[in-house]
Structures are given as structure tokens and as C-alpha cells.
Amino acid sequence: xxxxxxxxxxxxxxxxxxxxxxxxxxxxxxxxxxxxxxxxxxxxxxxxxxxxxxxxxxxxxxxxxxxxxxxxxxxxxxxxxxxxxxxxxxxxxxxxxxxxxxxxxxxxxxxxxxxxxxxxxxxxxxxxxxxxxxxxxxxxxxxxxxxxxxxxxxxxxxxxxxxxxxxxxxxxxxxxxxxxxxxxxxxxxxxxxxxxxxxxxxxxxxxxxxxxxxxxxxxxxxxxxxxxxxxxxxxxxxxxxxxxxxxxxxxxxxxxxxxxxxxxxxxxxxxxxxxxxxxxxxxxxxxxxxxxxxxxxxxxxxxxxxxxxxxxxxxxxxxxxxxxxxxxxxxxxxxxxxxxxxxxxxxxxxxxxxxxxxxxxxxxxxxxxxxxxxxxxxxxxxxxxxxxxxxxxxxxxxxxxxxxxxxxxxxxxxxxxxxxxxxxxxxxxxxxxxxxxxxxxxxxxxxxxxxxxxxxxxxxxxxxxxxxxxxxxxxxxxxxxxxxxxxxxxxxxxxxxxxxxxxxxxxxxxxxxxxxxxxxxxxxxxxxxxxxxxxxxxxxxxxxxxxxxxxxxxxxxxxxxxxxxxxxxxxxxxxxxxxxxxxxxxxxxxxxxxxxxxxxxxxxxxxxxxxxxxxxxxxxxxxxxxxxxxxxxxxxxxxxxxxxxxxxxxxxxxxxxxxxxxxxxxxxxxxxxxxxxxxxxxxxxxxxxxxxxxxxxxxxxxxxxxxxxxxxxxxxxxxxxxxxxxxxxxxxxxxxxxxxxxxxxxxxxxxxxxxxxxxxxxxxxxxxxxxxxxxxxxxxxxxxxxxx
Numbered sequence: 001x002x003x004x005x006x007x008x009x010x011x012x013x014x015x016x017x018x019x020x021x022x023x024x025x026x027x028x029x030x031x032x033x034x035x036x037x038x039x040x041x042x043x044x045x046x047x048x049x050x051x052x053x054x055x056x057x058x059x060x061x062x063x064x065x066x067x068x069x070x071x072x073x074x075x076x077x078x079x080x081x082x083x084x085x086x087x088x089x090x091x092x093x094x095x096x097x098x099x100x101x102x103x104x105x106x107x108x109x110x111x112x113x114x115x116x117x118x119x120x121x122x123x124x125x126x127x128x129x130x131x132x133x134x135x136x137x138x139x140x141x142x143x144x145x146x147x148x149x150x151x152x153x154x155x156x157x158x159x160x161x162x163x164x165x166x167x168x169x170x171x172x173x174x175x176x177x178x179x180x181x182x183x184x185x186x187x188x189x190x191x192x193x194x195x196x197x198x199x200x201x202x203x204x205x206x207x208x209x210x211x212x213x214x215x216x217x218x219x220x221x222x223x224x225x226x227x228x229x230x231x232x233x234x235x236x237x238x239x240x241x242x243x244x245x246x247x248x249x250x251x252x253x254x255x256x257x258x259x260x261x262x263x264x265x266x267x268x269x270x271x272x273x274x275x276x277x278x279x280x281x282x283x284x285x286x287x288x289x290x291x292x293x294x295x296x297x298x299x300x301x302x303x304x305x306x307x308x309x310x311x312x313x314x315x316x317x318x319x320x321x322x323x324x325x326x327x328x329x330x331x332x333x334x335x336x337x338x339x340x341x342x343x344x345x346x347x348x349x350x351x352x353x354x355x356x357x358x359x360x361x362x363x364x365x366x367x368x369x370x371x372x373x374x375x376x377x378x379x380x381x382x383x384x385x386x387x388x389x390x391x392x393x394x395x396x397x398x399x400x401x402x403x404x405x406x407x408x409x410x411x412x413x414x415x416x417x418x419x420x421x422x423x424x425x426x427x428x429x430x431x432x433x434x435x436x437x438x439x440x441x442x443x444x445x446x447x448x449x450x451x452x453x454x455x456x457x458x459x460x461x462x463x464x465x466x467x468x469x470x471x472x473x474x475x476x477x478x479x480x481x482x483x484x485x486x487x488x489x490x491x492x493x494x495x496x497x498x499x500x501x502x503x504x505x506x507x508x509x510x511x512x513x514x515x516x517x518x519x520x521x522x523x524x525x526x527x528x529x530x531x532x533x534x535x536x537x538x539x540x541x542x543x544x545x546x547x548x549x550x551x552x553x554x555x556x557x558x559x560x561x562x563x564x565x566x567x568x569x570x571x572x573x574x575x576x577x578x579x580x581x582x583x584x585x586x587x588x589x590x591x592x593x594x595x596x597x598x599x600x601x602x603x604x605x606x607x608x609x610x611x612x613x614x615x616x617x618x619x620x621x622x623x624x625x626x627x628x629x630x631x632x633x634x635x636x637x638x639x640x641x642x643x644x645x646x647x648x649x650x651x652x653x654x655x656x657x658x659x660x661x662x663x664x665x666x667x668x669x670x671x672x673x674x675x676x677x678x679x680x681x682x683x684x685x686x687x688x689x690x691x692x693x694x695x696x697x698x699x700x701x702x703x704x705x706x707x708x709x710x711x712x713x714x715x716x717x718x719x720x721x722x723x724x725x726x727x728x729x730x731x732x733x734x735x736x737x738x739x740x741x742x743x744x745x746x747x748x749x750x751x752x753x754x755x756x757x758x759x760x761x762x763x764x765x766x767x768x769x770x771x772x773x774x775x776x777x778x779x780x781x782x783x784x785x786x787x788x
Contacts, residue, residue: 096151102479186730454479
């Protein structure tokens with residue numbers, strides 16, 4: 001092995017030309033220069049593949065005893081190692097930023113998701129430039145880097161097509177290639193995709209068989225093949241992060257139907273079956289106990305009999321969704337194997353970025369956005385039964401019930417968001433690396449955490465942790481390399497101290513013991529009463545003898561509990577956890593949260609062709625009066641199509657022309673639709689089409705009166721009975737002159753939505769209107785600029 005000639009602690013690696021003879025004439029026989037050599041990592045550095053599945057509990061996949069078949073995970077584990085004490089942060093964006101940087105989530109500003117960022121350093125969603133991501137370090141050391149799938153680490157005010165792109169994967173994230181989506185979740189049938197930083201449309205429709213996970217795998221396989229064909233001497237780092245199995249649970253029907261009848265006995269019986277299987281497989285200790293179901297989670301027997309078929313179908317779809325995801329992960333792994341590169345590829349298959357999601361309400365959801373708006377009551381049992389055959393299809397945006405989430409976290413307590421207990425933070429993880437791991441089918445039980453992944457990969461590649469990246473001195477990684485455990489199954493664990501915190505749920509692990517307190521319940525997204533932090537009840541568990549946190553020892557060991565509580569406070573101070581922040585709805589408001597907004601003032605001017613604008617890129621019209629005015633040129637014979645649309649099939653609003661007449665539709669969660677249509681056509685020529693919405697007031701989500709105008713003259717009136725108070729969609733966007741994604745109104749499809757006239761401009765205004773329902777074109781820009 002040749003000695004490494006590079007000084008790799010300073011990145012980019014400085015060019016250091018060797019001194020020597022410089023001749024005058026290149027033909028001089030003494031003219032000699034060393035050959036130009038491409039930058040490569042140290043000899044023997046492995047390829048790296050990180051697979052991170054979304055929202056999967058420890059007890060979901062068959063690789064860890066669960067009911068969802070994951071044969072590719074099992075195959076990988078049979079040739080490598082399973083880790084049964086690997087931990088995440090209890091929420092997606094924090095886990096991802098922590099894993100990709102090797103630092104605790106509050107250290108990199110990701111105390112929660114980007115949509116609830118505040119101005120506090122630990123919750124700002126801004127990664128300090130003193131904590132460069134792993135992909136950047138690997139790229140600057142000669143790796144080819146690519147990410148496929150979900151990126152939830154971009155601050156919301158930087159998530160428009162205009163960036164800035166410092167936090168985007170292919171901007172400042174260190175990935176040379178990115179194909180996927182920005183945000184927490186996406187419609188698997190009709191996603192909002194980016195290729196690098198450019199918005200792109202899916203290559204096919206659901207009717208043509210499109211599914212996001214398959215598309216991501218196609219791109220990953222193609223990229224890996226190209227990389228090895230063109231740069232065979234250069235290792236790759238691929239981060240494959242499908243949106244699956246985060247809600248919405250979308251999967252081809254045949255995959256869900258494989259599980260018909262398998263969940264008829266309900267979630268309590270399923271927990272017992274999974275628990276028995278976990279012991280039989282040896283993925284949990286023989287003396288582990290099944291933790292009890294808390295009173296906040298209903299028993300299966302207490303659920304209404306007429307709802308149980310819907311609940312069964314929810315779980316059948318989820319199980320098919322996870323198996324479908326594993327199938328496409330297998331395609332990526334097979335592509336590496338077919339290239340002969342599997343032997344020296346270090347693979348992390350992390351089955352869940354947190355515990356199973358309990359955000360789908362006690363009954364589950366046909367449209368999960370109902371719960372995110374505090375409107376879950378609209379989805380009555382009768383409504384759910386009427387929609388049962390549509391669950392998992394393109395007409396749904398579904399999620400399963402809390403009871404199933406709890407069962408998927410067997411044998412632990414609680415779920416996603418609950419960072420105190422292992423149900424929220426312990427995820428089954430598989431490591432496979434034939435060149436670096438000789439044992440096949442081994443089990444490792446050392447305490448490990450997602451911040452350990454980055455230092456492990458650097459050590460495996462022989463690359464030092466950088467002290468300087470792009471001219472900025474770096475702070476040390478906070479994780480501990482797991483490499484020692486690859487060859488030493490019984491080695492003493494090296495990661496002995498770790499804090500946990502999410503929305504006030506908090507815990508501390510120290511040398512086998514854990515002190516924890518649950519502060520809030522994850523499915524109570526809107527409303528609910530929270531106790532003061534100092535009134536939270538702490539529990540104490542001895543992990544050396546109690547794998548699942550089943551026996552609370554707080555009363556027996558008060559001094560130890562107090563010691564761990566003090567340690568938690570010290571760690572929280574060290575890593576920017578304080579101040580604790582258990583607000584949810586308040587933090588959705590940027591003015592209250594203290595984060596920047598892309599749009600200032602109460603007026604926004606938009607132009608035809610603008611699109612893929614997230615809700616944070618558009619002035620908010622929620623819970624207030626507003627107007628939308630568009631200047632359009634209508635050809636002889638009339639025009640049709642979308643002027644402006646925000647959201648989509650599962651909630652939003654649209655102003656459009658149909659049959660030549662203006663129409664305003666407000667779609668509440670895909671459940672209620674309110675339409676107001678003009679009583680005449682828009683004449684040929686240049687005209688202003690205007691919608692005024694007069695909000696009722698008196699709280700959130702109220703209705704209002706609507707008036708349509710042509711050139712200041714009223715042409716239609718009507719009423720919207722209710723509105724969405726908090727969010728239209730996690731993935732649908734605002735588009736001018738067309739509509740991407742799914743359609744707000746059944747009057748058109750995205751393919752038929754393009755406006756057939758000309759749109760000169762569209763103005764949204766949530767301020768006082770003093771223009772008599774008509775905007776003077778000469779004053780339009782002056783007014784807009786003044787209001788901003």
C-alpha cells in the first residue's frame with residue numbers, strides 16, 4: 001500500500017507543487033513533471049452506501065422480528081451485523097442532520113423539523129459552517145457523492161427554487177448529484193421533485209405505473225453504474241433516503257393485498273407475536289420484557305367493530321409499503337453486487353429515522369393533513385369506511401392508527417417524537433462490509449447513535465476528521481466510531497453518554513442506565529394541555545438488566561436518578577438544547593418563532609410560469625381576508641385554465657377559467673369543496689379578474705364570503721364554509737398559469753390546467769384594499785414595493 005501523500009485535515013486539500021528544475025524549452029531533455037493524478041481517498045477506502053428508511057419502528061421489519069417482510073434487509077444481515085441498540089433522535093430532520101454531520105441535532109441547529117425552526121441556536125435549522133457534512137468531507141477527499149430521496153434539512157425560507165442553496169444536497173451539502181425532494185414527506189404517486197436545484201416533473205403518471213421509490217432506485221442504480229464505468233478507481237458515497245415509509249402510505253395494491261387478513265387480530269396481538277418472534281430470532285435478550293400499553297393508546301378490543309376493517313386495511317397497506325421499499329433497496333444493492341463492488345462497500349441499512357409514526361390519530365387518517373390542521377373530526381368512521389378501498393391509492397393521503405405505530409415499536413414504549421423512550425429512538429440497523437467484517441449474521445449490542453455513522457465511515461476510509469473546511473475551522477465530531485465493534489462482538493461500548501430531547505420529551509443514557517421523562521403526546525398536534533417542565537415525572541431504567549425499559553426503578557434509586565438528571569442538564573447546556581421549547585402551533589408562525597420569512601409585508605406579485613413555490617414562499621392567506629387579482633389577456637373565443645393554484649387534491653384553492661368564466665374553488669382537505677363561479681364570460685382583451693375573500697373571523701379555520709370581479713364589476717358571489725387554518729400540504733406547491741402535482745379542483749387535471757390566454761401578473765393581497773376592486777396597472781408595482 002502506497003503512503004498517502006495528502007495533508008487531509010485541511011479541506012480542500014492544498015495544492016503543494018514540488019520544487020524542481022524549470023526548463024526554458026519543453027523539448028529540453030531535462031524537462032520533467034510528475035504525472036497529473038486525480039484526487040483519490042487513501043488506498044483501500046471503501047464505497048459507502050447509507051440506506052435510511054423513514055418512520056419505521058424497531059418491531060416492523062422481519063429482519064428484527066416484525067410482520068413486514070424485508071427479505072433484502074434479512075439477506076444483508078445474514079452477511080453482516082445487526083445492531084439492536086442503535087439510536088436516532090425521534091424525529092426525521094434532526095436524525096438526518098445529526099447522521100450526516102456526526103454531531104448532535106441541536107449542535108447543528110436541528111432541534112426539531114425545519115417548519116418549526118426558531119431563532120434559538122439549537123432550533124434554528126441552520127447548520128453552522130463549523131460543522132461540515134460528511135458528504136463534503138468525502139467529496140473533498142476524492143469520493144464521488146450522490147443523494148437520492150428525501151432532504152428535510154433545508155431551512156423553509158431557503159426552500160424556493162431561488163434558494164439560496166447552501167443547505168441543499170448539491171449546493172452546500174457535499175453531494176455532486178441529487179435527485180429527490182425537499183421537505184418532510186411527499187406524494188409517492190405524484191411527487192414534487194428536484195434534479196439538483198432544478199424542479200422537474202415525474203417521468204410518468206400513476207396510471208402508467210409511476211411510484212417514487214422505484215424512480216429513486218432507478219436513478220440510484222443508473223448513477224452507480226455510470227460512476228463505476230467512468231471512474232472505476234474512485235469510490236462512491238451514495239445516500240439512499242426514500243420518502244417511504246413516511247405517510248402518505250402509498251403502494252401498488254398488489255403489495256398491500258399480500259397481507260390480506262394478517263392483521264385481523266389487532267395491534268395488541270401483533271405486539272405479542274412480534275415479541276415472541278424477536279426472542280426466537282435472538283434480536284432481543286431472552287430476559288427482555290414486553291412493555292405495557294399505556295392508557296393513552298386504546299386497546300384493539302375497545303375500537304368500534306365497524307371501524308376495524310378500515311384499521312386492518314391501514315396496516316396491510318403499511319406492511320406492503322415497507323416490503324415494496326425493501327424490494328427497491330435490494331435493487332440498489334444488487335446493482336453494486338453485479339458490478340463486483342459489494343465486497344468493498346460499507347453499507348448502513350438503517351431501518352427508520354425514528355420510531356413508528358403516531359401522527360395518524362387514534363383511528364388513522366385518509367388525509368393526514370386533517371390532523372395537522374386540528375380538523376381530524378371531519379374524518380368520521382362513516383367517512384373512513386366509505387374510503388377504505390381508496391387507501392394507499394393516488395386519491396388518498398393516508399396514515400395508520402396510533403395503535404399500529406405502537407405495535408411497530410415492539411417491545412418498547414411510545415413512538416416517534418417521544419425522545420425519552422426507546423420506542424421513539426431505537427431503530428434496527430444492519431451493517432454489511434465483507435472486506436471489513438468477517439463475521440456473518442452477527443449481533444451487536446453496544447450502545448450506538450446516529451451521530452456515530454460519520455466518524456465510523458471516516459475511520460473505515462482512513463480519512464482524518466478535518467480541522468479546516470473551506471477556510472472555516474471545524475468543531476470536533478460528537479459521535480464515536482463504531483468500527484471497533486465490527487471485529488470485536490464483546491468489546492466494551494465506547495459511546496457511554498447520550499442525551500435525548502424532542503419537544504420537551506427528554507432522556508439521558510449513561511453507562512447502561514437511562515433517565516427519561518415524556519412531556520407531550522405525539523398525536524396531539526393541536527390543542528392539549530402540557531404540564532410545566534419541572535412537573536414532568538422522570539423514570540429510571542437499568543439497561544444492563546432491562547433491555548426494553550419495562551421496570552421503572554426511580555423509587556428504588558433516587559440518587560442515581562438525580563445524578564442522571566443533572567447530567568442531562570449539563571449535556572443540554574453543552575449542545576444548545578436550552579431553552580426547552582414544547583410549542584408546536586405557535587412555532588408554525590414565523591413571526592412568533594422568530595425565523596426569517598422569504599416574503600415580507602402583505603402583498604406579493606407573481607408572474608406566469610412561476611411554480612413549485614412552497615407555502616413558505618408565498619404570502620399566507622390563512623385565517624384572514626385576502627384578495628387575488630390577475631391581469632389577463634383573453635383571445636377571441638375565450639380562455640381556460642389555471643390562473644393561480646395553491647395546494648392540490650388534498651387541500652388548497654385555485655382561481656381559474658372554465659368555459660371562459662372565472663371560478664374560485666376552496667378545497668378543504670379533499671373532504672369539502674366550496675366553489676363560486678362568475679355569471680358571465682371574461683371578454684376578449686386585457687382584463688382584471690379578481691377574487692375577494694372576506695374572512696368571518698372569530699378564530700382559526702373559519703369561513704367567509706367570496707366575491708368575483710371583472711375590471712371592478714361584481715360578477716359572482718358565494719360562500720366558503722370553512723378553511724384550513726395551518727397548512728395546505730407538505731408537498732403540493734403554488735403555481736401560476738398551470739398546476740403541478742395534483743389538481744385542487746376536479747374541473748381540470750394538471751395536464752389540462754395550462755392557461756390558454758396570457759397572464760400578465762397576479763397579485764395576492766392580505767392588507768386593506770383601497771382600490772375599489774380594481775388595481776391601477778401604473779400603481780401596481782409602487783404599491784407592492786411600498787408594502788414590502
